[in-house]
Amino acid sequence: MEPAVHLRDAVALLGRFPALAGIDLDVRRGEIVLLRGPNGAGKTTVLRVCAGLVPVVRGVATVLGHDLRRDVRPVRRRVGLLGHATGLFDDLTVADNVTFWGRAYRAGDADIAAALDLVGLSTRLRDVPVARLSAGQRRRTSLACLLARRPELWLLDEPHAGLDHDARDLLDGLARQAVDQGATVVMSSHELERAEALADRVVELDGGMAGQTLHEVPHVA
Amino acid sequence: MWRDASLVAGRDLRVEARSRVTINQVAPFALLVLILFAFALDPDGPVLERATPGLYWITVLFSALLAIARSAAVDEADGVRDALRLSALDPAGVFVGKALAVAAELAALEALLGLGVIILYGADPAALGLLGGTCLTATVAVASTGTLYGALVSGLRVRETLLPLLLLPVLAPVLIAATRAFEAALGGVPADGWPWCGLLAAFAVLYSVAGALAYGTLLEGS
């Protein structure tokens, strides 16, 4: 099977600025890869490129078998991006949000209902407008929106930020579960200890480029 | 596309239902404008009565500016644009859904203002078919044009001042046509009004198509 992500000397621009300046990255299916590096290194951009949100202007970029330089749209259906922004409508309730986004992603009603259960938001919270939730609860809601679409490739941008200890454990568990079911995870994090424990491989980024794999992290089964 | 449209329309209307901005703020604003017009123009003389169609539609236009700004603001929330791009939603469907939601809100406002004008200005409703047809076509015209232009200025710091500047000249023909149609209905010859209604319908079709085609480009490129 083709790799989940294959970038070769990829250059991506944000406006006029080359956020990715010729990056090489390979992610096999079923892997969990952690992107590490200083702020401004391009970690978020790599994730957004893989989601098909930022175009690649030079080099090779293939995600889940789709050539991103030809058409990004097929990729978007198959990935789930959890970024800094929540992507939620403040006036609507948790249930409204997850239902809307679930349907927008063409998820089945069963998956939508299951997603709400999986993120551990109590039933009484589901009818609360998002504006009144804490940051951690909002993150869980965003995560539910991602879960509903059951993506093959998870793109997590600093997913642990703003989550309490239990929520972080929950996220790690869900990621592992997804990988066991065939998904792939690429994430960036500053929570190095936890993230490295979760990841199979760590890749260092800087200056818009990726370095060699720093080390393989053996699974603690 | 229609499925996406109804999903998005439902969402926008639900946002409105939960926040109640149109009901609580825009509607009172509209009635207030009607009252201010009465202060500005002597309510005892014939001026107010003769000017009623024009004043009605100007009030609708100003209220529409607010409703459209609110509609555009829903999709400006943090990360929503990205999520829309990642979703399987057809941009044309998103456009139609948003326009339909705005149209529904405007229709309610127009009914309210119609009552206001009857009570406050003593207008005498006649030729209801023409009045209804005008309201329908003008509403679709304003809603579709406004949704497109709302997307043109969405996310910009200056959008509050830029939206009226861009939208009002474009809607000038709608104001002209709707006012003439109303004048024909209320005390004129109703047959004169129907051609204006036709112009409104053509306008509505033009901007519905333009918006559906352009929305995707705007969603991606800006």
Next chain:
Amino acid sequence: MTATTPAGTSSGTTTPTSTDPSGTRTGRGAPGSVGPSHTGSAATRVLGLLALAAVGLLVLYGLVISPADREMADSVRIMYVHVPSATYLYVGCFITSLASGLWLWKRTPGWDALGETGAEVALVFSFVTLLTGSLWGRPTWGTYWVWDARLTSTAVLTALLIGYLALRRLDLDPDARSTRAAVLGLLLVPNVLVVNRSVEWWRSIHQDSTLVKLDPTIEGDMLVALMVGFLALGLVFTWLMVHRFRVAWLEQQADRVDLDAALRERRAEAKGQVAPPAAPDRFDTSDPSGPDVDEKVTPA
């Protein structure tokens, strides 16, 4: 070579050189990579002189040679400027819409600059149209403004152009700004048509729709004067378009960042743990933009 030609000489027009990564579409001649100190050239000097000559001729014909009209007396002379001015206003709008559409299709920066140019020059002509119309109204009607169809639609069109130019001036990522402006620009001509139709129709209910009518039986020296008016304003219009386009083009060039230089800078940010790819693929022919510069990047 163009790069060594002093900017002040009259041979400043050059064809785009290969170092221009944007791929110009203009036939008017874009300056080479050095950047001239002004937008003049031999062609525009000739054009400018012709325009001046034509304007002079117009003044001669308009004010002196052609006779006063039977009905409108001397104020008919305004028509020789007013009517062409309104025509070129529409030409400018049409250019903007066309350029906007072409930009959305081809995404070449030249079209974007052309769209901006058309709108600005059209705005100039819209002011001329409004002014001349207003000046016509004064001796005829005693007021500076009349709500006739042409003046009214020109006023609305002026507002549309101001709005378009306001959108263009926004502080935004250049591609995003160009996209939004292009969509707005593409709608300009349909908007103008709808506005004109509805205003004409509206005013025709009450009065003759156009103030300054083009009498089809116009002949003789008056016809000549009008033709000279079209010619003179046409030359002025073209001269303005060329210069304004070059300014817009130069502005875009100044904004452009050489991608490879930017890449070098970006890579230099890496603090040593990360090196550029060992075997850089410099022969990636799938990317049409940018020269194939053989980069020698030393790892930090």
